[in-house]
Amino acid sequence: IRKNVRTTYLGVSSSFSPNLPKLEGVPILYFLYVGARGGYKDARTAIRAFSKVAEVDAQVCLVCVGGGRLTSTEKDLVSSLGISRRVIQLTVSDSDLPRLYSNALALTYTSLYEGFGLPLVEAMASGVAIIASDTAINREIAGDAANYFVAGDASALARSMASVLSDPSSQRTKIDAGLKRAKNFSWLECAKQTAEIYRAVMQTGRTKKS
Numbered sequence: 463i464r465k466n467v468r469t470t471y472l473g474v475s476s477s478f479s480p481n482l483p484k485l486e487g488v489p490i491l492y493f494l495y496v497g498a499r500g501g502y503k504d505a506r507t508a509i510r511a512f513s514k515v516a517e518v519d520a521q522v523c524l525v526c527v528g529g530g531r532l533t534s535t536e537k538d539l540v541s542s543l544g545i546s547r548r549v550i551q552l553t554v555s556d557s558d559l560p561r562l563y564s565n566a567l568a569l570t571y572t573s574l575y576e577g578f579g580l581p582l583v584e585a586m587a588s589g590v591a592i593i594a595s596d597t598a599i600n601r602e603i604a605g606d607a608a609n610y611f612v613a614g615d616a617s618a619l620a621r622s623m624a625s626v627l628s629d630p631s632s633q634r635t636k637i638d639a640g641l642k643r644a645k646n647f648s649w650l651e652c653a654k655q656t657a658e659i660y661r662a663v664m665q666t667g668r669t670k671k672s
Contacts, residue, residue: 474580474647477557480589482564489523489550493623494566494590496559496581499529499536504572504595504614506539511570511619513543519627523548524570527562563588568626568633571595574613579603583647586640591633593622607640609633 493512499505505526512524524545526532532540532551540549554562563569563584568591571581575597582604585592594600595613609626611618626633 474583474587474644475560478560478563478584478587478644480564480641482561482588484565485554485558485561488525488552488562488565489521491519491522491627492525492550492566493522494562494569494585495524495526495572496563496569496584497528499526500533502574503529504574505529505536507572507614507616507619508570509536509539509545509549510543510616511623512549513540513545514617514620515623515627516545516548518624522567522627523550525562525566526551527554527559560584560588563590566590567630568593568609568623570619570623571600571608572613572619573597573600575599582608583644587644587647589637589641591626591630591637592640593619593626604640605643607636607643609636 493508493515495505495508497503508524515522526549529551530553532549537546540546552562566588569581569585571579571585571592571594573579573595576599579600582592582594582600586604586607592604592608594604594608594610596610597613600608601610609622611622
């Protein structure tokens with residue numbers, strides 16, 4: 463049976479934007495990880511990659527937002543890598559999250575697969591660099607606004623993180639591309655497209671009955 467499939471992208475809140483004030487108590491230099499960390503999210507790759515970057519810079523940290531407190535397994539991992547004091551888990555309000563994005567060195571996005579990937583859009587709207595696993599959906603959402611690494615390859619991710627850390631200005635072209643691309647993801651457009659789909663379905667139903 464042939465089916466028509468239409469894709470409706472989620473939107474990003476207007477509260478995500480560049481150059482927002484920093485949150486108190488947050489490290490000056492940090493890479494950002496957002497969301498759940500287990501399973502296909504593959505946060506272990508982000509942690510292992512960060513440990514390599516931490517060896518060459520004594521100040522940089524990895525800030526993990528959401529996903530609950532670090533599990534005992536995660537604590538054992540960061541302890542074995544010698545970075546317990548530099549992997550920080552935070553639970554923040556919706557109003558503070560944009561400020562964490564805006565002041566990060568980069569978003570590290572390690573998911574092995576996703577249905578959409580809202581953090582990518584939030585990062586683009588925030589004017590922050592993106593380092594994402596090289597998957598079809600990530601390229602569909604972020605396009606040329608992200609730096610890609612082979613999914614699950616901590617060494618490759620570490621190289622990209624080190625590059626951003628050593629020369630943040632090198633990301634300007636990708637950041638500008640992200641700011642432009644983020645404009646394609648609005649809740650108004652999402653609502654319009656969703657309404658159009660409902661109208662089309664209703665019209666098809668009426669046509670079949672007549």
